[in-house]
Amino acid sequence: MTDRDSQVQGIFNRINASYDRINGLMTLGGHARWCREVARLAQVPPGGRLLDIATGTGVIALAARRREPRAEIVGVDFSENMLAEARTKPGADGITWEFADAHELRYADESFDAVTHGYLLRNVSDVPRVLSEQLRVLKPGGRVVVLETAPPRGLLKLAVSAGMSVVLPLLGQLVAKDRDAYGYLKSSTLGFIPPAEVARLMREAGFQDVGYESKYLGTNVILWGTKPPAARDSGTGTAAA
Structure with missing residues (x-):
């Protein structure tokens, strides 16, 4: 874990109690709706396995549990305080919550039908490595679905940037009593x-059929991709060794 990773870990360990509330305020309720959309797009099959990385307070994992009660859902995060918050929510008993570093997942190759995460990539030190780990643990044909922030562009760039520079640290001060932590989230x-x-x-990591859809004046985005199906022996019709 790099010094930056340790810094980010410390920040999320401090803001767990206020995280959902500020996300809701900043997105006018959009955050919870987008998490439900991520869970839907993951297309976890009945009885399948979903890994939700950077699960935070578990919003995506719990949305996936409601969509597919028979699935095995694992929510992981490198903030123990965020995991503690997730475990208090209704329905949390039906999910496995575990500490994990997204740079080095401890799970076996091809062990999940889908991988999801929200606001992970902007907080890691090595995005290509994190994406490669997700590809590794996905089964062939499995989907990754990502909720992420995006820098504002176009005519709204100055207004949105100025608004976030003022509003997010202010909310951090008023709601979480931690202006510095939310100053980091703004930057x-x-x-x-x-x-x-x-x-x-994502394509360079090996995902195919990659696409995305912008949300909330372009400041949030949902991306998706698929792990290529296993190669097959054209002579026998069985998977290549």
Whole structure:
């Protein structure tokens, strides 16, 4: 874990109690709706396995549980305080909550039908490695669905950037009593790469059928991709060794 990773971990360990409330205020309720959309797009089959990375307070994982009660859902995060918050929510008993570093997942190759995450990539030190780990643990044909922030562009760039620079730290001070932590979240949002660049990195990691849809004046985005199906021996019709 790099010094930056340790810093980010400390920040999320401090803001767990206020995280859902501020997300809801900042997105006018959109955050919970987008998490439900991520869970839907993951297309977890009945009895399948979903890994929700950077699960935070578990919003995506719990939405997936409601959609597919028979699935095995694992929510992981590197903030123990966020995991503690997730475990208090209704329905949390039906999910396995575990500590994990997204740079080095402990799960076996091809062990999940779908991988989801929200606001993970802007907070990690090595995006290509994190995406490669997700590809590794996905089964062939499995889907990854990503909820991420995006830097504002176009005519609204100045207004949105100015608004976030003022509103997010102010909400952090008023709601969480932690202006510095939400100052970091503001800078990591405005400084993150555009969705087209994230999509390119996903394709470079090995995902196919990559696409995305912008949300909330382009400041949030949902991206998706698929792990290629297993190669097959054209002579026997069985998977290649």
